[in-house]
Amino acid sequence: MPSKCQPTGGRIVTSAARSRLYLLVLGRLPRPHDGGEGTPPDQLIVDLLGSREFAVSTAEPLLDGCYDAPIDLCDPDLQSWAEQTFSLETAPQQPRLTVLARVLGSQMVATHRIRAEAPWSAGALSHALQSFAGEAPLAERDLDPLQIFARVADGIEILDLAGITTGDATGGVRLAATGGSVLFRLSQAGPSAFCRLDLGMAIDGGEGSASLAVDYGDGFSDAHVLRLAPRGRRRYPVFLAAPDRIRHVRWELTAPGQLARPLLLKARPLSRNAVENTLRPIVGARATGWLDDHTLPTLRPGDPEAQAFRLSRRLSRDLGGHVNGERGYEDWLAWTAGSHAAARHDPSGRSPGFDLMMRVEPSQLSSARATLASLRCQTYPFWTVKVVLIGACPDEAVGSLASVIEDCERVTLLHRPPNSTWAAAFNLALAGATGDWLACLLPGDLLAADALAEVAAHLGGNPDLRFVYADHDRLDAEGLRKDPTFKPDFSPEALLGFDYVERPAFMRVDDVRAVGGWREVAAEGVGYDLTLRITSRLAPAAIGHLSRVLLHAGCGTDAVHGTPGLATILREHLARTRVEMRVDPVPGVGLHLRHRPTRPAPTVSLIVPTRDRADLLGLCVRSIITHTAYDDYEVIVVNNDSREPETQELFESWRSDPRIRVVDQPGPFNFALLNNRAVDLCHGEVVGLINNDVEINSPDWLTDMALWALHPGIGCVGSKLLFPDRRVQHGGVIVGVGGVAAHSHKFSEGDAIGYGRRLALVHNVSAVTAACLLIRRSLYEAVGGLDESLPVLFNDVDFCLKVDAAGYRNIVCPFHPLIHHESSSRGRDVTAAQLARLRTETEIMTRKWGNRLHRDPYYSPNLTRIHENFDYNWI
Template identity: 30%
Template sequence: MGDMKQQRALPERVWRELARVPRNVRRLLSRAAPRVTGKMKTGTPSIDRYEDWISKNEPNREELDVQRRHSAASLAGPKISLLIPVSETSPRFLDELFESIVAQTYGNWEACVVDAASSNTELLRQWSEADPRIHLDRLVTNLGIAENTNRALHAAEGDFIALVDHDDVLAPFALHEVACAIRQNPGAEIFYSDEDRLSESGKRTKPFFKPEWSPELLYSCMYFGHLTAYDRHLAVALGGFRKEFDLSQDYDFALRAVERSQKIVHIPHVLYHWREHAASGASGGKPEARKTNIAALADAVKRRGLQAEVLETPTANRVRMVMTDPPRVSVIIPTDSPERAIKCGHDLVAGTGYPYAEFILVANTSLIHKMKESVEISSNNVRLIPFDEPFNFSSKCNAGAREAIGERLIFLNDDVEPKESSWVQNVIEPLENPEVGAVAPKLLYEDGRIQHAGLVTGVREFVGTAFHREQAATRMHVNFAQSMRNVAALSGACLAVRRDTFFEVGGFDEKNAAIAHSDIDLCFRIRLAGMRCVYTPFTELQHTGRASAGLTPNEAKPRRDKSTTYLLNRWGEYVTRDPFFTDNMRDWLFADSPVPIQMFARNQFPPTPSQIDILFVSPDLTRSGAPLSLFHLAEWCRGNGFFVTVAAPVDGPLRNKFVAAEIPLIIDPLTGTDHPSFGRLIGNFDVVVANTVKTADAITVRSRENVPRVWWLHETELGQRFLRKDARISAALSLQIYWSRRAIARSRFIASTPPAQCTS
């Protein structure tokens, strides 16, 4: 056996691989054959969108059988008691309900059925005799929905109770998912799932995908809905359901339960089919329920000691905080536009009805001199703060905040115009709740469509807008745009915070979010401090666009913005996962980029101190040689002080290794394509490493930034076959001659730098 070759250090091996790139490029080009073109197949038949979603996201027959076998073979899991009060309903609906119950893939359940003197006694008796888990209690009179449910609760012996209406249907895997969630979340006392509607003909429609626990949204509506399960001991301790809130007894119960629960869990599966028929609540057949709904909420507000009034709006409830001692408000407006500054100093002040507001305009000295000569802004409520430093939007806002005397701060872009004089009080009133840290209103484009109804994360390009470009009064997705609710982040175009909160979390980040994403970063720090970000629809402002972000002629162009990469580095979990715009919501509602995407990252405190941000592009996440080589290189780079991110078009078993190594991972079908969003992603990084010949588009795709790209080619004969089939690869190879020279120079620096220096 001969002597083994000396193992080179990884940096040197990397450099040697990169150095081979030009040689491999020339070799492939010299053997290239013309590309054979072909036509794409067209004419794919269109199908119902929700039916398509169901086929892709719900278990098929074989998977349901696996669940049944697992339930039969495993030790007893949590026992789930279904509380089913029955009054007059269609025998067909009852049959379909019990068929769905006995067909559950999870077996440890009981159905506590209370027959409230209905005409379906015989049918119910047959079902109770057919399955011993169905327990029947017949009443001689109908006690009302709350008392009927209490009778079922008193008979229940399960670990958890779940509420089921007599005319609805459970998904066959409903209790399986509830039991799994209970096992995975020890200590949780409340569980709720997504749901949809069921027509009388049996067609499933109108999916309601829900956010995770959202206190403000529960004020706006009973969004828990169905299927909801509660720890039985908690339900008993609450005293069950209250008769005075009949028809909204479940809402009253939920409002009381969340006050005592330490953990509330959303199950992101459609487990319940809410029947639509003339007499059902799903079709608006219970008009009296609105009155008891408002009464239950008013009782909760009183019980919690909130100084607030409960209002009924056409689309949602509103809990309006009462400001017994109205706070002083400072409206901070960074500007360098003479026209908009004059307009803010006059029209904005005149159009604001809040008597305790001051208006702080932060501008360059030259503009301030002009403004002081203007009679239009002679009001004592307007203050002018000079700012002559290089363009830095965060610094401007912080300068205004330091001069502010208000207990509440509203940061306002100079191109935002209120539509009503009460805008200030409507924006700041939720801040009377100390658990709320930031508030922003509905912003509209000039055509009246929504620009901002809360920001969302976990979408392509990381941050987007909920219900973007929908009509201002849209009732889409159970009136979410018309409901006060919790959101991941808020737009800084009009953003209200308490003064002490703003400075406690450090204000706007002047270094890492000088221009873009300063509002996102601030909201994330507010959330990290344990407070909530709240969107309010109860005032509307018009935002003319991005005029306020423009530069004046005398300002130098800022250096390349790296705020997106900073967000991913520091706020990886927050920017890739939105608890208030869950994956199902995103894939169903986010119209700006509807192709599904998965992202995995973690928050880092402090973030990785990196001078070079690297994007690795892999053709897949299999455990084959090239992806594994990329993983080891990415892991080494991360361990030596570089911030790295990996993007791949498809999921695979290697995903778990990246997640365990805490390397941000983007699984996006548009990765490695010529889609503009992929080009914009590339523009956030200092260098791109595209792995194998299959990632040609990572080399050719256009990007606003001149980002060096390294094509890490492993193939020779295989590469020739790809080259003959696809002219893009030939184009990419010619580009790579240029990119490789830049990248090799950089890689030589990395390879020759000791690890201690690499981490700087």
């Protein structure tokens, strides 16, 4: 028999040893990014349910403004509990609550909805719960599957159920062995631009899965299916674009033989403005343009159904977080399929010719045939391939190479004796080159079918380019694509650490001949050497990057990094370019570059603003004095209205140390102003901005960073910063992530090499944090210093962007990570004033930098704009 609750003298007593009460708090709760005040949703749940009598699980995000918090009940007095906990909810700004309560013993007893237009009173809640507890269990005759689904449906019309039968008195249903489906149509779509569909199904004792198929009028198609990733108790928010085009929707469930309970099946129309407001916390000021950029069907011509589904999938993936949740590369490829228009050859324009070159040893003939087969599929017509055969190859095998390509005139077979070097082989091919551009391939590399067409189109739109490279991925032993390498735009300092360009790289034939072709160097570095020699002769504007995967590197063709041979190549390159640096190979990673110390060393002024917090400030300054091996530096502590006796005592203790000066700058806290005033007073050729919560723990940190700051062409120099637990706090700043900017690799392990080796090698970035930033004083003053209209947030990002706009490159030097006790002295932005300031400074950055915040040249558009973890971009 199911357990049953009975009201007894104002108390609710359950006969089950353990029951559960669910409270679903519905309604939009104030959120920090909206600028509204109020308790965050998860904390509100804890406040409401945080009684000693209950084991409260962590509040789980369910839907927009909806949180689910289960409570385990052990025969409690609910009226007493109500008086204790719900008296907390008295603030007038709290939203209306809808509470859906289910008391569960061994089986579900009943379901009841309670509404309140005003904050709850303890008595009202107690009465409602007692009334609910006295309801009779659902009767067998009421358990028609359609009626069960209708109980949880809103805004839809259920048309049919397939593979779903009546369960039992618990109010559940059973799915057939092959699963079940619910066919319905939207009853409230109207002329709205979007529709939000919320689905929920609890499945007992099994994982199960679900998907959503959309019929735009021509029936259901595999091309219009959203796979719903399991999450919690199977609740899915889905966003559908152009709902007026949708004829039917089918919700398919797979949980063979399992008992299921429908929880939610609700549709509601959404305006374009509502979707923009939901997007804004994710993509910031781009929210409006985001919808235009991603083919809103009502705005773009073409195939409206395909555009509607693509936009629906992207919105659901990033706003709902439940669609295609595996986040694998294969899923991302399917996700982005068709998002790029195929490049087409314009016969009326200038058509560049490509010479493709490949060196083949006898053991590589099979792989070479696969490469040639990929060339046969090229959509662009103007290319030839030169295959340099090394040593004796069977005549039959050689003949099969040319036969792979139907037009044999495209293929030239050249022969070299055994053990012929890479340089000799490629120079032989270069001698017969007749095209404008060349690229080298390795046996087993597969070019994407539109690779040459994409490059040709890019060159047509950028006639000044003389060197172009694209992204690539790799093939495993089964020929499946994996490990995409999404490269930055041209990054000169990153290229000194390792050959991030790799393949495919397209070079002007006359430029290759001008530098003398390939040199006799270490085999693993022959391409790297040529890339260094050509790019060093070109202006940055002549070097282009296509953020498309145009080559699939063959199995076993992985690049080699950090070898002595590559170190020799880089040392020769630095000697040619007259740069005095030491090069140390880091096996498997790349090359560590350090400037040779100069004499006399330039003076560095380290500026540390503070307001009290003697504990942090003392640790910061003491660590600088104790651990810095640099010869000539000063520490300028900018005192901004410190009042605590401990801070005054600390200032007094530094009076006898000539390396430390304390200067007073009273007034409201303005990080930009404090640093600008200190720069006016400093003596150094190089200035360093240091937070008072940074701890130095490496003697060479300042030597490396200061010498990089003096390097020609370099602007701001930042350091890798770690949290006290040794996870990454800052590995450079990516603009556009999270709206304005975010720290890359945040929360990565401190010893990780990072995406593209960015946590292990010097690399270019758009910006660095002012928690540790060094720059030449003359350049600091030339760009006008920090913008004092940005007193707290983003002044460092703005400053770095000004330096970048002036033609200087910002870098991160990660070899000596520092400890950052992040925001310990300033705290978090949680008050109304802080949130208002955040909005104001965000608006300033958006107005000032516009599209520059939407495209970070050192961060691929194929990577997420939401998080700092280099995940794929699902928008």
